[in-house]
Structure formats: C-alpha cells, structure tokens
Amino acid sequence: MTNPIDFNSVLSLIDRTISPTYLSATQEIVLREVWNGKTYSKMACDYNYDPEYIKTVGCNLWQILSNAFNEQINKSNFVPYMRQKISCSIVVNKKDELQISSSKSLPSDFYHWATAPNTEHFIGRDKQMKLLESWSQDLNCNCIVVSGMVGCGKTSLITKFAKDIQNQFDYVIWFSLNNSLSPTTLTNNFLKIIGQNQDQKSNSGSTQQDLSSLLAQLINHLKQKRILLVLDDLESILEVHQVGICYQRNLEDYGHFLRSIIATNHQSLMICASRVRPKSLEYYGMNQIKILDLQGIEESTIEQITNLDNTKIEKTKLLDLSTRLHCNPQLLKITASHLNIFHDDNEDLEQVVQELCLVEEIVSLLEQELDCLSKLEKEIIFWLAISCKPIPQKDLANNLKHAQSKIKFNKSIASLEKRSLIVKDNSQHSLMPIMKSYVRRKLVQLAL
Template sequence: MTNPIDFNSVLSLIDRTISPTYLSATQEIVLREVWNGKTYSKMACDYNYDPEYIKTVGCNLWQILSNAFNEQINKSNFVPYMRQKISCSIVVNKRDELLTNQNSQVLSTESLKREFYHWATAPNTEHFIGRDKQIKLLKSWSQDSNCNCIVVSGMVGCGKTSLITKFAKDNQSQFDYVIWFSLNNSLSPTTLTNNFLKIIGQNQDQHSNSGFTQQDLSSLLAQLINHLKQKRILLVLDDLESILEVDQVGICYQRNLEDYGHFLRSIIATNHQSLMICASRVRPKSLEYYGMNQIKILDLQGLEESTIEQITNLDSTKIEKTKLLDLSTRLHCNPQLLKITASHLNIFHDDHEDLEQVVQELCLVEEIVSLLEQELDCLSKLEKEIIFWLAISCQPIPQKDLATNLKHAQSKIKFNKSIASLEKRSLMVKDNSQYSLMPIMKSYVRRKLVQLAL
C-alpha cells in the first residue's frame, strides 16, 4: 500500500520529539526505507552495508523512538503508528486553525514540514547569560532583507558559539529550517552543501561524497540556493576558522578547502530570503569585499561586568566582589578564561594577594596556556610582532613608537589593519593614543620569552 503521508513530515515529527538528540545519516536511511517497506537485508544490499550492522542500527532506533514517544515502537508497527500520529496532529491542527480562522486554507502535511531543526553538536544554552545588546543587534540584522550573512568573530573562548546558538534557538520560529553545523572536522564544501540538501529533503539517497568535482559543487550549490530562495532557512556555521589558515599574506582558505570561497560567495552574493550566521576566531579575508548590506560582522568582546558574578559563581568563592571584577577586567571578561579562573579561585583566597601575581599564576594553568596558545596561532606574523613589543615594554607604547620597532610592517595600511584587528580581538587596549597588551597575554608572552632565553 502506498503511504499518503510525506516521509519528511514523519522525520520532522521525530526530530522534534527526540530533540536535543538527532538522527544519524544511517538511522535516517533505515527509517526512510522501513517507511518504504524495505527489509533490512534489501537495505544492506542497496546501501552496501553489513546486514548485521543495519539490524543493530534498527534495534537502537526502535529503542530511541519507544523512549521518546513513550510507546512500544518496532519495525512492524512503525508505519501505522506514525501514520496515525501524523493524521491525528493534522486533525488537531486543522481544528485549531478552523477555530481561529474560518477562512483558513485546509491544512496539508506540508505545513508540518515547518519547524525543521537540525542542531547537530550545538551546545546547550540553558545557562546562557547577558549579551542582550548583541542578541538584539543580531535580530535586527536578521530582519534586514539585504543581509544574507552575519559573522560573529572574536578571540578564542569569547562566547561566539554560545551567542550564535542562543540567537538561533531564540529565533527558530522565524525560519522554516534551522540547520547547525560545525566545521571543526574540516568538512569539504561539497560534503557540507550535500549535508544541507539532505536535511532540507533533497539528495536523500546520496550518502557518499567521494569523487565530486568542482562541477558537482556548482550544481549542488545551485540546488541549495534554490531552497534558500523558496524557503526561509537559517544556516548556522560554527568554527569557520577550521577551514582557514594564517599565511604570509593574511588569512586564506586551507589547502584543498579553497572551494569555500565559492560556497560563501554563492550564499552571500545571491538574492534569497535565507540567512547564514557564522562564528569564527578569524575572518576570511574575502568577506571584507562584500557590501555592508549583504554581510554584517560582529566583533565579539568579553561579557558585561554585570554577568561576572554569575559566570564565576561568586557565592561559592571567597574572593571579594571588587577584587573579582578587577581580576575579570584583566582577563577582558572572556567567559572561557573566567570559567577556568573560577575553578581555581580557591587558590586565591587571600584578599591582599596582588592581582598581578594572580594573573602570573593563572598563566601556569594548563587550560589557560592552551587557550592563549590557540589565540596566538590565529595571529599573523605582524600581529605577533606587535604583541611581542607590547609584552616586553613596561609602559604603554604610543602608536608611532610601535611602528618604528617593527620588522614585518611593510606598509602603513597593514600596520593599521593589524592594530585594529588586535583591538577588536580584545588583545590590545588603546588609552590616550597609547597601546598596551591584555594583562594575561602580557604575562604569558613574557613567560614564554624567558623560557626561550634559558
């Protein structure tokens, strides 16, 4: 018997019910094929899987669905159960809609496809605090029909992932689809585009990406753009820096991932009704060439002072509030640094302890060393050189004195750009036209230099 209900409606219902977990590609294949009436052995043969593996995937799936729906669901009752569940929800929705709007159109299963959210490894934002101004700004940009792309960029651990995820979760009802992906495993742009299409409901049978060519990427992108035009889709891309590297000239795409230029260009420069929001420790250079209408960039700084007590869990620490705020300023209110520091605050229970000393102590904490090293890795040679001079200077340095010291500053433009970038990343502070370094970075670089000299 043919199924009158679209499988995407089934997937959508399952997705909502099992959230925040989500189906893997193989689980989705098994469900789709059970829906189509295929046996496990036929599936294994068609998709080139071991039959035992498909059986195990199936067993786990029925367990997940039984727990999520609070009903015993198995291979034999899956189709009738879902058919009944969706028919009921159509009737309920239809009744509600008729009650509220006599002129409403008959509800089709199509409307169930709305609210399709794919969160992959998006973090939990239950304990998210502050950032009201930034969330408001992101919201206003997202409502600007010219804006196709928002990039949230900033220092390691400054809260980029948390912010874009919180924004996406709070505003998911504004979109037909929200699709969240991290690029930290350096997916190729072809695989990524294919994954997007698969989630939106295209290319369902295309689960292998080996052997694609540039032509394939172009045609996949054309399909994706088509969807971005027809539906309002929010694509969330985290860890954009994973596809970038800092070379002699600046920030460029990693070798073999240069096609991301094509991918980003297509999404940013084409007219559609969707939005892409990315988080990145560094900005791809090519993004600077788009008009400020199409792309908006938010340079994310540290958390607001008013949230420091919450994030460091002040009540359970012995440190005085004013001292904690002073210490937080030295860490530029970077939430990751604050959280690591908070877990070590019991070491600093003496209120008379010199904060300079505390910062130096923090530079010995393994997680902080790792975070600062990751931050240094994001910098160009010129930016590193500026950091070096600021670290060895006991006093803030006027801009012109800084420029005369530098070996890598071939041009004034490059120098000014580097200064601006370091300021945006909260690594450098300007006061009265004089520059100084973020205290913890200063202590860390000094320690590194001493170690090198020994």
C-alpha cells in the same frame, strides 16, 4: 499598538503558499511596511521610489495573494487576515503532524542542531542580541559573522540567537566546521536534511554531483524557503598567512560555497562564528554581510557565569581580576575552577595572573589565540609584552623589525583591538594583562 505576530512568520507562510514563485525584494518591502501600518506614499518616500510604482507593486501583490490564498486580500484586510491565518496555523494540527504548538516549535525534522551546545545557562549579551536581530531582519543581509578571540562566547551567542529566532524559519541547520568537512560534503548534508522533509524526495546526495550543481540546488532551496544555516568554527577552514587570511589547502572551494550564499538573492540567512575575522568575505557582497566583533562579557554577568556569586571572593577583587582577563568567559570559567590560586585575601592580583599563566587550559587557550594572529600582529604583541608601560602607536611602529606600510600596520592594530587583545587609551597601547604575563614567560623560556 504593536503587532503580536512576527512579520517573518507571515512571510514564511506567504512563501510557502506562493511557492514555486517567490516575492521580489520590492514586493517584500511593500508587505513588510503594510504590516507595519505605513501608507504607500510614506513607503515611496522612505525607500526613494515613485509613489505610482509602489501602488502598482501593491495592486499586483494583492492579486497574487488573493489567487494563492483563494480569498479576496487587499491592503486594508491584509493584516487582520494574516493574523487570523497565522493564529490558526499555530494551533496544533495533529493530522498534518505539523505541531506548531503554543511553544512555537516546528517538528524536530526541520531543525538540525547536531552538536550545538546547550544554551540553557546563557545570560546577558542583550546589546549584541538586538544588533543580530536587526541584521537578521535586514532584507539585504544574507550572512552574519560573529568573530573574536578564542573563548569570547561566539558559539554561545550564535546558538542562543539561532534558537531564539528559529520559529521565523522553515528550517534551521547547525553545523560545526571543526572537522574540516569539504564544501561538497557540507552542501550535500544540507540538501539531505532539506530533502528528507520535501514532499518529493530530493535526489541530492544520492548521486555524485559536483559542487556547482549542488550549490545551485541549495540556492534554490534558500530562495524558496526561509532557511537558517548556522556554521560554527569557520576558522577551521581558514589559515592565517603573511599576506592575509586564506582558505586551508584543499578547502579553497569554500570560496565558491560562501560567495554563492552571500552574494545571491534569496530569503535565507547564514550565521557563522569564527576566531579569525574573514575580512575578504566582505568583498563578496558589501551589503549582504555583517560582521560583529565580539568582546568579553558584561561585568554584571561575571559572577553568574563563573558561578562565583556564592563564594567568599570579594566582588571588587573578582571584577579587578576579570578586567585583567578582558572578561573573556572561557578564561573566567577556567580561573573560577582554580580558585585555590588565591592563597589569601590580600594576594597581589599581578601574582594571581602570573600563576594563572601556568594553568594548562589557560596556556592552551592563549597559544590558540596566538595561532590566530598574523606575523605582524604577533610582533606587535611581543613589543607590548616587554614594555613596562603603554606604548604610543608611533613608537610601536618604529620598533618593528621591518618597515611596514602604514595601512598594514594600522589594520593590524585595529584587528588586535577588535579581538580585545590590546587596549588604546590616550593614543597609547597596552596588552591584555594575562597575555602580557604569558608572552613574557614564553620569551624567558625561549631565551634560556
């Protein structure tokens, strides 16, 4: 039988109870697996530990928990005890003002959603949600980055996901970096939000402190509590250079900020959305960071997202057009609001795409997308745009203005594929049709 209570709620309760000490990674494994009904010997085998060692970790754990909860807790009564304890804490306790009601929501002070978008109409993305869920449960994972083309649905996905798992955390704090906050201000903001809810008010934020000491305080909170930090628009602090992706001028300290959160041991999680794939972050902690390259939405959700399920536009035509937009939800929504582009039922879709390239919002979106690309990636896009048919990788490499290292070239191709800007079919590359039409138009304008 599956346990109706999520283990993270158990972990959260234990963390709060044993604070200021906290569980080691092995102790957490033992608790999680006892919760899942595993024996010590099975755990030892699965995690490659000596069975005696696991037993000792277990014995110590029951001692710690018995002292903390003032109750005799052992391996056999741990699950029922915790289940009962959590069920009790879910009941509204007005005196404590900790209204963990049946809707499982914590008081709003513990949630800071700032300008997070409404996700009421969010649909689909089941596969991606499951993947994010499994990463968020991974004890080693401190940071998840959802990266992808402009308008592909990154903000919607991370926000919906964060809302879905919010009750597994003591705090959820959502921030957008699009106003290029300095890392010191951002850390200060985090500390202020957490400080407001502390029994003893934290003095952070009230005095001028340097980034290192603010980060040390933040990390301490991330260790003591389970905090979900959601950072949208990470690309705002990044810049695409010929040599790779760097931090914007004067925001280089974000390296320090991100490295501290990614590479330190704690029990919290940071989820970011970024138009630019911040590859170098992986070097901060290979196991601690997971990157999801987000592509367009599922075909089955197109009609609903575009609100075109009730119109007379033919389904096959809509699907065909969506394919030319690589199912980018933002492009689809703009297109849906310009349905007058379809003059008649037999309209050539090629022609429709050409007309879409004149729509201001689409031009702006495609330009923003081009801004996210390196020089080499742009050159590849331009070659694919002027070609009438798909190009084999070797020919594409031969076309380039300057000889490029194979590694660099292959990386650029892979990156464009991940952004769903180019498609590989039978070793031949072709460009997203709407980008192709747009770049062609741009080239003609440049030539005139």
